[in-house]
Amino acid sequence: MQLLKTGLYDFHVKHGAKMVPFAGYSMPLSYGTVGQVTAHNHVRNSVGLFDVGHMVQSFIRGPTAPAFLEWITPSGFASLGHFSSQLSVILNDKGGIIDDTVICRHDDTTYYVVTNAGRRAEDLAWFKEKIDEWNTEKGGKDGKIEIEVLDGQGLVALQGPEAPAVLQQLTKYDLTELPFGKSTYADIVGVRCHIARGGYTGEDGFEISIPAEHTVGLTEALFTGPVALTGLGARDSLRLEAGMCLYGHDLNEDITPIEAALAWVIPKARRETGGFIGAENVLKQLKGSLKDGPLRRRVGMIVDDAPAREGAKILSRDGGNIGTVTSGIPSPTLGKNIAMGYVDSGFYKKGTSVQVEIRKQLRSATITPMPFVPTKYYRGKGIQSP
Known part of the structure; x- marks a missing residue:
């Protein structure tokens, strides 16, 4: 199978990346002669820049979008603040994890959803099936929802204790007003981007969604000062130190969020009301005795x-x-x-x-x-x- 390429493929090659197959894409494992441990420590002590453009970015929109998301996940979205994010899991009928995801509520009817590249086909097929079912049986004439997949949109992660200082030099937006779990739209070197404070390393940092035509230029601008280009090798060791799961290894469709120690993505109200796909098994494990538990x-x-x-x-x-x-x-x-x-x-x-x-x-x-x-x-x- 021919590997896909992110918009930064040529950028990686230009900067000496060792490219390897990952989730159907050709992705940088490391750069030049910099080893995985050196790259890892640079992120912990300074700042690293990652290409995460292989991830699937989407908008789910519509008057009943919050209720739809509370059907396909066990999390709460109707009361989530605007431009606030929630880590969640998309569940199958048995409560198994189809994928883990970060969902950000932009407004009452618009949600920005990021899912894993390695689950692209499965996730998009599930979304289509469930959106069709929702629009036919639940949404009603005035409650229909839709999904827009942002194909080609760039996504990079700037991670490490020096990430805020680096990014602040490139934007007029006051980053001290953006805490972990929040996002905003702001200009970076004149390009309007979606900036989310968070990441996959346990460090302070940002995930920046960039219009396709500006991905290379803006990434070049971010690659400045103490910033080191960082590949999959260091990304994996950083996320494991932070206790974060990698789908296909630590999560799969036979594992429930309770078994995965992710019960915290299920708020108290949802534990009482259920109403999400796979709820019967998940809530039995959550509330059950030793016999019924995970x-x-x-x-x-x-x-x-x-x-x-x-x-x-x-x-x-x-x-x-x-x-x-x-x-x-x-x-x-x-x-x-x-x-x-x-x-x-x-x-x-x-x-x-x-x-x-x-x-x-x-x-x-x-x-x-x-x-x-x-x-x-x-x-x-x-x-x-x-």
């Missing part, structure tokens, strides 16, 4: 002596098979081996001692809260990140 949970682990990789078996101290590693790396920030995976209920509490099979040897591991590295999100003037 059979497994996503956990973090510190692993002794050697790094655990995806697929490694997790065992109890007496040797029983209790789970599987879904992501694992040597943490550049901590100098320890960290991993994420699923364990049977009864083994997910903080401090539980387990074993991981690595190259046919059993290594001790300890269940550890995530994020492994504290997040540094900007909550607003005078507000410290927890």
Whole structure:
């Protein structure tokens, strides 16, 4: 299959990127001779620039858009503030996760939705099916909704403690007025962009959606001062230190948000009223007894002596098979081996001692809260990140 290219493909090649297949796209793994650990540490200590233009950006619009989104996800959107974002999950009929997503409410009828490139075909087919069903059975003549996929739209992430200072030099918008989880439209070097404060690294930073014709020029403008171009290698280690999931590894259609330790995306009101696709199974797990609750949970682990990789078996101290590693790396920030995976209920509490099979040897591991590295999100003037 021929790989797709983002609008920054030639930019990456020009700057010495090592291009690799990822989610159907040719994407930069690293740049020049800069190693993954060096790039990772630069983001933690300074600022990195990522191409995330492979992600699918869409608008869902219509008078009943909030109700539609509360049907296909378990989150609350009707009361979400304008230009406020919510991490959520799109669920199938059994409560399994079709994809994780960030949804931003622009106004009462317009929502900006970002989903994963590797799930593009599945997500868009599901959206089409459910929008058709909604418009036929639920929306009514005056409540129809539609989706607009922003094909070609650029998307870059500027991440790290120096990201605000870099971006502030290029825009007149006062970025101190934009806390984590909020977004705005503002000009960057004269180009109107959608700027969302957040990202996939646990650091302060921004995701910037750019009109297709300006993607290269604006990215060149952002590549200034301390900014280092950063690829998939560092992106993966940064997100794992931040305890964030990668779809297809830590999430799939057989895993529910309760099993994935994402119950927090379901607000109290929705736990009472349900009404979303897959609610029966999800709420049974959420409210159920040990018998009806989830059979497994996503956990973090510190692993002794050697790094655990995806697929490694997790065992109890007496040797029983209790789970599987879904992501694992040597943490550049901590100098320890960290991993994420699923364990049977009864083994997910903080401090539980387990074993991981690595190259046919059993290594001790300890269940550890995530994020492994504290997040540094900007909550607003005078507000410290927890």
